[in-house]
Amino acid sequence: MDINKEIAEHTTQVEAIITKYLPKESGYQKTVMEAMNYSFLAGGKRLRPMLMQETYRLFDGSSDIIEPFMAAIEMIHTYSLIHDDLPAMDNDDYRRGRKTTHVVYGEAMGILAGDALLNFAFETACKGLMQDVGNPAVARAVQILAQKAGIYGMLGGQVVDVESEGKEIDADTLKFIHIHKTSALLESAMLIGAVLAGASEQQQRTVELAARELGLAFQIRDDILDVTGNTDELGKPVGSDEKNHKNTYVALEGLEKAKEDVKRYSESAIDRLKSLPVRNEFLYELIEELIDRRS
Numbered sequence: 001m002d003i004n005k006e007i008a009e010h011t012t013q014v015e016a017i018i019t020k021y022l023p024k025e026s027g028y029q030k031t032v033m034e035a036m037n038y039s040f041l042a043g044g045k046r047l048r049p050m051l052m053q054e055t056y057r058l059f060d061g062s063s064d065i066i067e068p069f070m071a072a073i074e075m076i077h078t079y080s081l082i083h084d085d086l087p088a089m090d091n092d093d094y095r096r097g098r099k100t101t102h103v104v105y106g107e108a109m110g111i112l113a114g115d116a117l118l119n120f121a122f123e124t125a126c127k128g129l130m131q132d133v134g135n136p137a138v139a140r141a142v143q144i145l146a147q148k149a150g151i152y153g154m155l156g157g158q159v160v161d162v163e164s165e166g167k168e169i170d171a172d173t174l175k176f177i178h179i180h181k182t183s184a185l186l187e188s189a190m191l192i193g194a195v196l197a198g199a200s201e202q203q204q205r206t207v208e209l210a211a212r213e214l215g216l217a218f219q220i221r222d223d224i225l226d227v228t229g230n231t232d233e234l235g236k237p238v239g240s241d242e243k244n245h246k247n248t249y250v251a252l253e254g255l256e257k258a259k260e261d262v263k264r265y266s267e268s269a270i271d272r273l274k275s276l277p278v279r280n281e282f283l284y285e286l287i288e289e290l291i292d293r294r295s
Contacts, residue, residue: 021071035113055193079117148188157181183215210272217265223248
């Protein structure tokens, strides 16, 4: 089967799972629910829940315990995008080809929608916790979700990114930003899949390192597309990194070195996964396709 068609089919399946967990738009507070759902249903690759599911399958996971965690991680990713687009951050008016949440609902409601999605993500993950009370693997999955999204993960990377705007930084600082701001949620996705499927600690570490390298490749590719892509393909304005005085891999290392390192990191990630005693051919192809993407 054509890989793009296969990814599209998997995306449809993932979409059906994660949208089941969205809040019903009712009550006095329904505006924030509408804003949450507007953002969540804006499309996208559904990369994080898909990677979680495929890593779970890699280790022969078959229970529906994975489903609330798939929804939760996409909620966390969506909240981060809402806040990224705010005037105080990147001040972007468009994402995925349509107006951003704060443009449609106002800045205050945009902030609240992001806050609500973050909170609702953990309410959703706790459904998995209650589904298998007493299973330490499920408790561990909730802990991973929290840590990788917080000050030692995505949020920590965002802090250093914001503080570095308009300043010259070295390669180590930029790598810290990329590992925490981008890789952390990919690590969370794949590690939760491995943990819930019963992978050994050594196998979990291999998955975590592969996800880290995938995140680095993904972020560098994103930096490249911000220079070489176009608005129609990306669904958002190009050149926003330069506009916001962001430090990027392309600006620091140059376009050719950036392309080389995308290849190096992605190949290393796939090699790590292939070193495991289990296989998932779709997972390898998915990673390769994501790294070669044009949007």
